[in-house]
Amino acid sequence: MSKVLDFDYNKYILLSQDYLFKSAINNYNSNKYDEAMSLFISAEEDGNVYALAHIGIMHLFGEGRIVDKLKAFEYFEKGYNYGCPLATAWYSRCYKYGYGVYKNGEYATKVYKENEEALKKLCIAEDTGALFFLGQDMILGIEREVNENEGFKLLEKAMFKGDVHSSTLMAECYINGWGVVENINKAVDLLMKFPNPCSPRYNFLLGKVYYYGSGVGIDYNKAFRYFEIAANSNVSKAKDYLGDCYRYGYGVEKDLCKAIRWYKDAADNSRVANSAISLAFMYKKGEGIVKDKKKAINYFMIAAEEGNVQAQRIISKEYILGEVLKKDYELARLWLEKAANTGDAKSQTTLGKFYLSNFGNNDEKKAFEMFEKAAEQGYTEAEYLLGTCYLNQNLLEKDIELALLWFDKAAKKGHIKSMYNIGLIYMGNYGMIRNPEKGIRYLIMAADENSEDACFMLTQLYMNGIEGYNEEDIYINLKEALSYAKKLVSLYDNCEYQCLLANILNKLGNIKESEEWYKKALANGSESVKLDLSRMYITEGINYSQAVSMLESFSNKENGEAQYLLAYCLENGYGCNRDKKRAKNLYDCSKINGYKESPLPNKKLFGFF
Template sequence: MKKKMLHNQQDHLIQTFDWYKSLAKKGNSKAQNKLAKCYEEGKGTEINLTKAFNLYKEAAKQGNSESKCNLARCYEKGIGAEVNLPKAFNLYKEAARRGNNDAKYNLARCYEKGIGTYKDENQAMHWYKLAEEHNEDAEMAYNIARYYQRTWGEIEDILRCYKKSMALGHAKAPYELAMYYANDKEETFNLIKLSAIRGYVVAQDELGYCYYYGRGTEVNKEEAIRMWILSANQGSIATQCKLGWHYEDGIDIEKDLEKAIYWYEKAAHAGDEGAQNHLAECYEQGIGLEINLEKAVYYYTLAAKHDFSAAQFNLARFYEHGLVLEKDEKKAFYYYSLAAKNSYNAEARFKVAQCYENAIGTEKDLEKAFEVYKEAAMLFDPSVQAQYYLAKCYEEGKGTMQDKEKAIKFYQKAADNELALAQYKVGEYYKSKDIARAFRWFVKAAKQGLKEAKEEVIECKKIGYAEIENQAQMIRDYVTRAEENDVKAQFELAFCYEVGQGVDKDLYKAIKWYKKAAKQDMVEAQLNLARCYEMIVDDDEPEALEKSFYWYKRAAENGNMYAQYQLGYCYYYGWGVAQTMERAFYWFSRSALQGYAKAQYEVGVCYKYGSGVRKDLLKAVELYKQAASNGYEIAQLNLANWYEIGMKKVLEKDVREAFRWYKQSGRKGNSIAQYKVGKYYAEGKVVEKDLTEAFYWFKQAAKNDMEMALYELGICYKYGFGVEIDEIKAFFYFKESALKDYAKAQFNVGYCYANGIGTKQDIDRAMYWYKKAADQGHKRAQRRLELLESVQGN
């Protein structure tokens, strides 16, 4: 039956072809155009592109606009003729002027991309708009929408075209449309689902995420996996790799190593570097496969060549320890460095720092070790080991100046991340200050088997048993009363868990007890509960922001001015609720009326920019003044800025008043204001020039690692401004500022290295820092770099 239908269909095509042919011979231009299509697509005859081209040309001569458009396409794509873009452009233009819609679209494309003519965004927009008016083609509507998107067109135009494309059945259009309904999760879900049903692989993958995390629908992990399998079977490489991971670890699906390997291999052979790395790990660790270190190296090498940092890190391990490969510390250092360079891989940076500290595959360099430890310790996902070693650098003055405060700061960070040695160090720090707190840290380290910590636990019990027992009894009392529904005890217990007072810090336990108190309408608990939810937003808690908003709203409605301010922020930035400037202004105003300085400032900001209220600079200044008078340092800083530059018809320039407010903000700890006060004293603006005072204020600002203040401190130490000359300290502060990408400091670091000022002379490093400054346009650095390069060239 099927064969018979196909045979009948072919007979019909041949008959149609013959009919077009007979009409074409009589000079019918429409038939010539149709016959050309038959030759181009092989319908009812064999494909013959030359004949197709000639027939399009013949029909076009008779003024057939559709043929002109098709002939233009032939010239553009080289169909039956050589490519000739100017001819293509001119033919599109002729056909477009005769009203052919496809030609209008293609003419717009030519103007947009400079095909056969110059680029002209205005002409492109003009012809796309004309093409859109009479368009009934889904792909064309989609592409026009994409153009409007790329050129930051009007939202209404973009939405109209995507909606039209979607109505005409385009698979991708609903998915693209979904991004414009981000605040309507259900509508977003429905659009993504429609796109997935129509077969768009990216939408299928995204629909899987919707089901997995419950975005716009109920959580349905089985359906999520089903969508991912559908996407993977259609060739989505990233999804294939993801499925391998789910099958390997049995995440939301029955563990199946055979299927994990199947999907890893499929993605790896398609070139996915993540899958190649996973497959290598399977060969290395014998996961679903026999251990085969040679194959592990093969796949790590493949992934490493694609700059996949995890694979580069793993390859470095093999070279460092001589696994299969011959031990080669230089190659280990090389691959650790690549891994660190190509990602925010903190562990790779830690290993690079270790190499510099211990001369593994490179020369020993404590300064570089310090720099890289610092990078690894301060990433969003930091290396705990790097935090510990950075603290040691500060404690012992290795590669940097000794700084006990910064040492304990990073020991604390590493201790919070459960590193036993760091916990022991924090315990040592608190031993003479708070024996109960020291005891808790020693206990943590002792539980991990650290011998020295076990000895300290015994020592603490001898010298501070009463204080330790008092805190423990306080917590036991809170627990007993809290479980009896005593609202004050619930609040106090939650607070202890939030700050780590008498117990280990635990935000989730804090939330548990704050929630119990909040449900009894304790406003302070509602506020703190909202804050705690805000703090766990990044801990795989997708609804934390919504919960935070809910409790801020409860507390705000109960009259709490801090909650009202925070609620304003939620509306202002769209945290846990749709962004609504009018509501933000309303709640900021409610808080401001109660005298909260931060809210007064935000109301001023709203008036300044016209956010949720009519723009009014006079009112903005008035609100800034209120907030500044109430001690808010950001308001003081901005008010000072306004006085410094003056605002026509709003605020008269008054440098003395600017200095007064800078100083008030600086006394509150604002580093920008502290820097500005330092500059006023250094330059003798308004106040008498006083280099000692300038040095003091620069030093205060530098405590917050402000790059310009660090640089000014370097200048003070270099030239003895307000302090004795100390070239070592000058170099240190220049370097700290340079690491924050401040060009002036980078130049000075280069100068110090070039001339051996405060450090050993090192021309290579001098050139490195001169280049960093030169790349930012620093003229003196550019000249110095040229000079050194010419000297080295000789």
């Protein structure tokens, strides 16, 4: 049965100044654990109930001895029965986490609340153990609301009295910005000035310092050594880092089997998100283990449930694709929304696209809001998409100026589609604004980054003419068109681009190379290129028979130009037997199909047969 403890200040002062107890505390803070334990036991045998809490703490954390949670609980329980507030606090913590006793959260909270006032009075008396315990609870929000500032102040008091556990937690506060401004140098200074080698937290923090080179030089060997100590003391996050060390060979020989073992320990037993997602990718890729999509998704799910944003996006995508999990667009949306609600710009952007994807949750207004939130964080793709919203009038009133503003932000960070869209705007494709000099410049920027659309657009513009560019009414530059067409065919095995290149070469009079590219396009599956190649053959007066053969395949397809060219060959007997009657029928068909005559060499006029 729990009880409300009363704190006897005078009794505490008397016992805390006891020679044996003070000597034990001094030895403990100097990491002389054997001497400290011996003195604490002597003090307890002399009736000092406060020694019971410290003996329990040393057994709980394995300070100078093997961790023994059962024995730790026995001492805490004894101290609780004698009315020691610090022992009672740890007694409640044992029930909360199952240290040496079955978990009983309800009972743990009850004992904690009944002991809270006594613990606070013990803090006022500046007992370092109580200051650390309550300070830690305030910072981490254990059994109370988080109050990082007040928690840090309590730790600071304990640290000034030599408490190494408080200095270690203060270092963590400086690393994470808990109750103070982040200051890695102060954190490192505390870790170096107050060594606490038996503390799992201390070893883990020191491992991170050397792993990232924060405040010191990167030293993977030292990082590995400290992570190993902490991991063997059951620090779950240290197990994750140890897995990384083995996976990538940081400070130890690369060993994927050991990496997997440590990741599994952390993920399966402590649900460490980073370990779970590392395992998920290893199962997905077959890295050091047999590929297994189902296990990969299981670990992605653990990571997602523990708040890993990347895993939440992956689980969302899996519910859309349905490769392992059953398709469920509603769950896909919920996971994406969880990720987006963390403020993650990529997730917000993906969620915005989801709202426009016809998965049953179409919401243009929400899509725009997501793009806007992500864009305001400087996420490049969202800036582009927001510009697209303003440009295309899909989600709101068209605003070319705002479209340009957001495209420009993305373009400055190398976003190719944004460069291309700015080019189109300045070329006058969306009205209102036209500046060909700027338009061509942005299209060239996009083309230099291998934009297919920009290369094609520049090819067409230079070939067909740019109005009001380069101080000319119509600016044509076939050599520039040729360079971009060549870039297109070098990047893409596309018969349309091969045909386009052939057309430009033909216009430049390079018949041989033009023929080669027409034939490549033909071999690549383009039927329409037969017309272009036939036209070139006839215009140049070569290979008439091949031209006729190709044109025959078009003559019954209502293609006016093919009918016209075939009629020309039949009329003159080029590459075929002369057949004026059929030629006249084909000329008539070409007119009916809307083809207007083009000048060809030696064309004869009809009327006399």
